[in-house]
Amino acid sequence: MAGVCIGDWLGEATERLAVAGVDEPRLDAELLLSHHLGLTRVALVAHPDRLLAPAEIASLTALLARRAGREPLPYILGTREFFGLHFAVDPRVLIPRPETELLVERALLLVSRRQPSQPLRIADVGTGSGCIAVALATHLPNANIYATDVSAGALAVAQKNAATHGVESRVRFLLGDLLSPLPQPMHLIVANLPYVARQEWDMLSSEVGYYEPRPALDGGPDGLDLVRRLLAQAPAYLLPGGALLLEIGAGQGEAVKESAFAAFGGGATRAGMPIGSQPQLYRPPSPQPSPLRGEGVRAPQPSPRRGEGRVRGEPTLPVGRSWKYPSVMLFADLAGHARIVQVST
């Protein structure tokens, strides 16, 4: 490709990525090029005749080969946007997914309705890149966040992300299993734990199954090993009136409800909102930057039917049939009773 210009390179790279089966080959080629040259995509389009230096071509060829080998683009670029913030990512962490922004939105909405007498304490369990913890810390200046993970590598990435966004003094990273490293009970626990069922493993795209860390995805035989254990631990780690927000997978709602009720007790079930009452549907979050502090939290919108309105960009969690979006999230309000709200179907 010596002596080629931007336009030529983009054309050839797009073709190569298309042949490799990449979903959006032109977009990925542009993103690789703009990232490497430090130019916006608009600048690429505006200057298609700009010649590439031999050294640039050599580096770009290597990057292109990685993408053509189906390595996820965020690992190649080393960054991923989540909730309007840029997060460093590498193969030690799951690439943050757009749908997990919904968890952050729900948490902010929930917190905005509460006026705790003391600074909020929030736990993010299985923090990975730290995307949830850092996004919450950025939007909640009075909150102290405790972020746990069993992966020391993930915690190193998360720590770096907290520092990049200037919240490292309010996010404590704790190595250990689920809630056990927490020093005290929390007002709010949020978690996006591994929830892929083992038998679904073969349905994952090669980009997910091969490149992303298995311990970040594998939830055991039915996907709920960690979620069940978390639910069992949660009552002891929540302050009175505390709340728990979980991201779980499509079709896991009923099983998780059962575990939640078992964990929080039958009395809680009677006092709470009946299971199955008015499921509320939500749209997967848009890839637009999320609301900034002071602008309030976006009200959740009705969802398109599953399979419609797919979020553009990096394929989301398992791309097999039933895995495009986590279909159910549970919210348990423990103000003396448990309330379970099914927020998506």
Ligand SMILES: C[S@@+](CC[C@H](N)C(=O)[O-])C[C@H]1O[C@@H](n2cnc3c(N)ncnc32)[C@H](O)[C@@H]1O
């Ligand atoms: C699905 S990833 C989510 C990462 C991040 N919270 C996000 O939403 O992008 C799950 C994370 O849970 C961590 N994890 C797995 N088992 C765990 C356990 N027993 N205790 C704490 N974290 C765990 C994994 O290392 C991984 O970082």
